[in-house]
Amino acid sequence: MKTLFLITALCFSPLVYAGSLTVSVHDQYGEPVYDAIVYIQTINGKIPESVPESSVVIDQRDEMYVPHVRATTIGSLVDFPNSDDVQHHVYSFSAAKTFELPLYLDVPAEPVLFDNPGLVVLGCNIHDHMRGYILVLDTPYFVEIEEGQGAIQNVPAGNLELRLWHPRLEIEIELTQQIPLGENESLSLAFDVQLLPERMVRRAPKRGKKRY
């Protein structure tokens, strides 16, 4: 496995009852990574309780899902507004959620309930280059990595099973690592990940191919 997992620093947190994790993620070229999700799957071998439900918005702008990657908790309602002036046809065939929102403009009538954990891959049946990801989690402890940085606050002390997911992670499974976290402790973690080349996100013109 080419992915390296490093704990690079340790320091104390001002929080009284819980610790925190500061995470940095870089790719094989040393560039900060976007669209990664780091989450705590279990604490002392148990799935964390009281997962808060939330409302999430995945917009469609300029023929892209915005954000491209989103993490949410199980039981969340997700709205898929269409901010473009063309119709979209949102769909997913993922085991965690299979659904379709056929041809629509503006805002669909109802949000979609994501009631199973797992990865949901979004597509658009009109614009095949559109692809989005929703990672539905049964833990409230997660962070979406932007510009290679993120933090998870108020983490209970214990032995943490930490996972990292990215749509282009080379090993095609989530990276898992056990991390001990003491009370009021703050850990800084660094992930170096091997990512596959990006595909099918481009909309640049192709010689010999019509746009539609």
Add this chain to the structure above:
Amino acid sequence: MYNKPFRLKTSILLFIVSVSLWPTEQALADWFQEGSAEFLFNDNLNRAILESDIRSDISLEGAFVGGYFSQVAEYTGVTASAAFTLAHFQEYSDLNNVSLNLGLSFNHKFGVGDKVPRLNGTVSIGEHKYEYEIRDVEVRRADLSLVKRFNDYLELSFGVKHEDRRSDHYLSLDTNSFSTYVSGFLDINARDWIGFSYTRRSGEITSSSSTSTLMLNASTATNRDHTFDNGVPIIAYRLDAETDVYSIDWNRAISESSTFYVGYEKQDSKASAGINYDTNIFRTGLMLSW
């Protein structure tokens, strides 16, 4: 033989159909524009056999395509487009031309998903006006293809197309052909991809060569071709031929709306009476969309 009023009628018909599909609500149409500039080198412009007859040249071509796409049903969309092109040749200025092509397309997807096959159909009609107006032609094309993405790396198209070129002046430039083809795109990464195609073209070609009894006997029409005269009279012969066309392009996205490409095309024509031609075309260009 092919009178102007008839050509005008077909152009008007296509225009009326395009306008009738004009989206009544702005929100239902996706308007698009693309521009391109391309350098080409053709090592056998006139499709000649003898070395002494072969003419090669470099040309610069610019194109602008604009149109709109409208999703008319859950799985079906239509596109109306207009393409305006300019071509300038370094040496053979008779070939400098402008053209306007109007096209109507439909695409139908057989379900939901990015790997579900699509059926695409296009009809187009175009006027090509040359600096040497004797070469003016009207070009009509019809194309039907099945497009299938197999995975994140590979998309293939299988299709048939028909092309009908009609000249007001030269019977030898009136050509008709039917082609079958397979083409595809191989994605290397988000910025680079390879486009490739193989086409088997059955139908008439125009070959301009010095006087030849063999060519004359094999041809279905002839005219004097002043464009390629070089002290020796050159004749344009219309011949029935089978042509294999192999094409490959390397594309690199410069941004989300621009692409640079380099390509090569080989045309291998086999006409009756053992008359064979090879043509090599090298091209490089830049495409923009907005």
